[in-house]
Amino acid sequence: xxxxxxxxPHVDAPGSSSRxxxxxxxxxxxxxxxxxxxxxxxxxxxxxxxxxRLGPPVEEIAVERTVLRPGEIELTVRNTGPxxxxxAQVFVNDAYVDYAASGNEIGRRGSETFTLDYPWQQDSPxxxxxxxxTGVTVEHDxxxxxxxxxxxxxxxxxxxxxxxxxxxxxxxxxxxxxPFLRQVREHWIRFFMALTIGLLGFLAVDAYLEGTExxxxxxxxxxxVELLFVGAGAAYLGLVALDRYLRARGERAREAGASAWQxxxxxxxxxxxxxxxxxxxxxxxxxxxxxxxxxxxxxxxALHNTTEGLAIVAPLSAHRRxxxxxxxxxxxxxxxxxxxxxxxxxxxxxxxxAALLIGIGIGAIVQVIVQLVPAIRDRAGRALYPASVxxxxxxxxxxxxxxxxxxx
Amino acid sequence: MKLDRRQLxxxxxxxxxxxxxxxxxxGERAAAQSAAAGHxxxxxxxxxxxxxxxxxxxxxxxxxxxxxxxxxxxxxAGRTQRLASGRTLREWEVVAADKELxxxxxxxxxxxxxxxxxxxxxxxxxxxxxxxxxxxxxxEHPHTMHFHGIHPAEMDGVPGVGPGMIRPGKSVVYEFDxxxxxxxxxxxHVGPLAEHIARGMYGAFIxxxxxxxxxxxxxxxxxxxxxxxxxxxxxxxxAVNSIAFHHVNEPIRVRRGELVRIYLANILEYDPINxxxxxxxFFDFYPTGTRLEPADFTDTIGMVQGQRGILELRFPxxxxxxxxxxxxxxxxxxxxxxxxxx
Numbered sequence: 001x002x003x004x005x006x007x008x009p010h011v012d013a014p015g016s017s018s019r020x021x022x023x024x025x026x027x028x029x030x031x032x033x034x035x036x037x038x039x040x041x042x043x044x045x046x047x048x049x050x051x052x053r054l055g056p057p058v059e060e061i062a063v064e065r066t067v068l069r070p071g072e073i074e075l076t077v078r079n080t081g082p083x084x085x086x087x088a089q090v091f092v093n094d095a096y097v098d099y100a101a102s103g104n105e106i107g108r109r110g111s112e113t114f115t116l117d118y119p120w121q122q123d124s125p126x127x128x129x130x131x132x133x134t135g136v137t138v139e140h141d142x143x144x145x146x147x148x149x150x151x152x153x154x155x156x157x158x159x160x161x162x163x164x165x166x167x168x169x170x171x172x173x174x175x176x177x178x179p180f181l182r183q184v185r186e187h188w189i190r191f192f193m194a195l196t197i198g199l200l201g202f203l204a205v206d207a208y209l210e211g212t213e214x215x216x217x218x219x220x221x222x223x224x225v226e227l228l229f230v231g232a233g234a235a236y237l238g239l240v241a242l243d244r245y246l247r248a249r250g251e252r253a254r255e256a257g258a259s260a261w262q263x264x265x266x267x268x269x270x271x272x273x274x275x276x277x278x279x280x281x282x283x284x285x286x287x288x289x290x291x292x293x294x295x296x297x298x299x300x301x302a303l304h305n306t307t308e309g310l311a312i313v314a315p316l317s318a319h320r321r322x323x324x325x326x327x328x329x330x331x332x333x334x335x336x337x338x339x340x341x342x343x344x345x346x347x348x349x350x351x352x353x354a355a356l357l358i359g360i361g362i363g364a365i366v367q368v369i370v371q372l373v374p375a376i377r378d379r380a381g382r383a384l385y386p387a388s389v390x391x392x393x394x395x396x397x398x399x400x401x402x403x404x405x406x407x408x
Numbered sequence: 409m410k411l412d413r414r415q416l417x418x419x420x421x422x423x424x425x426x427x428x429x430x431x432x433x434x435g436e437r438a439a440a441q442s443a444a445a446g447h448x449x450x451x452x453x454x455x456x457x458x459x460x461x462x463x464x465x466x467x468x469x470x471x472x473x474x475x476x477x478x479x480x481x482x483x484x485a486g487r488t489q490r491l492a493s494g495r496t497l498r499e500w501e502v503v504a505a506d507k508e509l510x511x512x513x514x515x516x517x518x519x520x521x522x523x524x525x526x527x528x529x530x531x532x533x534x535x536x537x538x539x540x541x542x543x544x545x546x547x548e549h550p551h552t553m554h555f556h557g558i559h560p561a562e563m564d565g566v567p568g569v570g571p572g573m574i575r576p577g578k579s580v581v582y583e584f585d586x587x588x589x590x591x592x593x594x595x596x597h598v599g600p601l602a603e604h605i606a607r608g609m610y611g612a613f614i615x616x617x618x619x620x621x622x623x624x625x626x627x628x629x630x631x632x633x634x635x636x637x638x639x640x641x642x643x644x645x646x647a648v649n650s651i652a653f654h655h656v657n658e659p660i661r662v663r664r665g666e667l668v669r670i671y672l673a674n675i676l677e678y679d680p681i682n683x684x685x686x687x688x689x690f691f692d693f694y695p696t697g698t699r700l701e702p703a704d705f706t707d708t709i710g711m712v713q714g715q716r717g718i719l720e721l722r723f724p725x726x727x728x729x730x731x732x733x734x735x736x737x738x739x740x741x742x743x744x745x746x747x748x749x750x
Contacts (some may be wrong), residue, residue: 009474018655020623061627071456073453086514088512088514088515089461089462089512089513089514089515090462090738091459091644094737094740094741095457095459095737095740095741096459096460096652096740096741097459097460097464098455098460098461098463099462104514117455118455119455119456129644131512131515131636131644132515133514133515134515134516134636135511135515135516135517135634135637135644135724136637137636137637137639139646183495196467207717263467287459368626
């Protein structure tokens with residue numbers, strides 16, 4: 001067949017409407033339909049055209065969650081590989097055990113819960129080995145056996161108390177600096193804003209390092225470190241959008257000091273998202289028995305997070321007297337997510353979720369830093385000058401030193 | 409002589425099928441017994457009650473082609489004929505075949521076998537007889553049969569000596585005298601040796617003394633295991649006669665007061681030592697079975713790889729008596745069972 005057997009379509013001049021046009025929706029629907037059909041065809045027959053894989057089936061499974069109850073070890077096992085995997089037997093510390101499961105085969109990306117009948121002892125380490133139908137062994141380490149707290153009323157009460165101690169109370173305490181900030185001179189305000197930037201920068205880096213570690217500890221079935229970036233990107237862009245929206249509203253209302261209030265709200269949201277991740281870490285550490293509860297932990301977090309309260313009220317120093325209700329709302333926005341994080345961490349912990357939430361916290365913090373930079377500019381418009389650098393470094397130093405007090 | 413491999417594999421299947429047919433009725437009886445014994449053993453297994461495979465999970469012995477309960481008392485005397493000299497000539501044919509075995513419920517293992525089972529056939533002869541073992545390699549890999557015993561160098565079944573390595577599709581005849589009397593072994597000696605043994609290429613070789621032994625209920629136990637993940641570091645499954653926990657579910661039935669003779673060997677690869685311990689009873693132990701006087705009266709013996717011996721005892725009490733490796737790790741990974749004394 002000739003390549004040019006059909007007449008070439010002539011190029012329409014802009015605005016020309018000489019040809020009959022399909023409706024816009026049809027132009028969208030036709031390629032979509034073709035793509036779906038082509039993918040379906042590839043899925044059903046396309047694979048066969050390439051022949052089979054050279055090697056044996058890939059058996060990749062990982063334990064996603066471990067729950068310890070008296071006389072029982074419950075494992076949630078995720079298939080992270082491309083092929084279905086059948087778990088045939090399980091042994092714990094070199095002894096085969098009876099177990100209950102709804103099925104043995106775990107489909108691609110699927111998960112299965114295995115409840116092992118095993119008299120584990122408090123504070124002892126265990127090595128669980130899953131043997132697949134082909135004899136492949138997958139080991140799961142339980143570094144220290146501690147009964148998983150059962151999610152009853154008392155447990156939620158404890159988590160709420162923990163979240164209040166590490167989130168709400170310290171933030172509220174930090175906000176008590178507001179009257180002081182309202183009295184000091186302008187260059188001191190800029191210093192405290194710079195200090196806030198230092199605090200937040202430290203938190204972002206710290207959260208990134210911790211998030212990387214957590215993401216790498218996961219099964220990888222739903223991704224690893226990239227989840228940090230996904231969360232961070234989403235939070236950053238989401239807060240930028242929120243900021244633009246609030247600004248637009250504020251301009252319409254022409255409310256004096258609205259931008260200071262908005263800045264405080266954004267800082268509170270950013271810190272709140274960060275505290276969600278912090279609560280998550282505390283809750284999960286508590287659930288696996290790795291958290292040393294006690295005065296030291298509460299004191300350390302209180303000192304650490306008090307600085308967060310300072311960061312929230314710093315932009316309000318020039319504002320006309322804010323209402324107590326508004327201040328309380330800011331405090332709750334920043335502190336209460338620690339409670340929610342503790343719940344999630346202690347009851348439904350999973351490294352992928354943790355990585356995503358920590359990523360969200362990082363994105364929020366970075367966005368807040370960007371928001372705060374204009375507030376530290378001096379009369380010459382510089383963001384970095386001796387006093388602001390001093391403020392930033394002081395913020396970093398304060399968090400570094402108070403962080404040393406937290407052993408969790 | 410040239411042989412078609414497909415024909416050989418077919419032959420191997422026939423041998424296995426024949427073995428199954430021969431033990432069929434006994435196998436059914438054993439299954440019926442196990443239903444009764446299973447009740448008694450029910451308290452055992454799981455959690456604090458001891459190790460077990462997942463409850464209710466069983467091995468398909470029919471697909472495997474052998475049931476360990478039958479392997480215990482399955483002694484292969486081969487075919488005999490009297491030579492002109494008056495001596496007895498005893499002959500066997502042993503076929504190597506690659507075979508997927510279910511070594512624990514739900515866990516398959518690509519085994520290399522003699523006559524389609526692990527351990528291979530228990531070859532049994534009398535001291536002083538002339539033995540002729542025709543070995544046919546129906547496996548995809550080169551193999552030999554190396555006997556523990558006294559024989560000429562070219563009959564040793566090692567690569568590079570005499571007929572050496574037997575290639576896939578080839579065959580060889582090993583011929584030697586049955587000496588000394590005792591409990592011996594045979595196994596493949598092709599390299600890598602550890603893999604050829606670990607894959608299942610071994611069996612018992614029993615030579616009875618000229619005067620014979622006292623009438624007894626005789627059992628052959630080959631202590632073995634399977635390194636299912638092929639990491640060459642220990643094993644994932646331990647057993648006697650291959651199937652872990654088999655005699656927990658199907659206890660070995662013996663009669664109270666009757667002489668029980670156990671031909672015991674350790675062929676376990678990737679672990680330096682194995683052991684046998686019997687509860688509630690003591691036995692006479694004859695190391696390698698080459699003397700008629702017991703060397704020990706005990707309830708526990710240890711064995712390195714290739715070590716073996718004969719145990720003799722009468723159970724004075726009826727009931728369930730456990731036996732297992734007194735290397736607890738092996739016991740809890742499957743090397744454990746019960747005698748049911750009736």
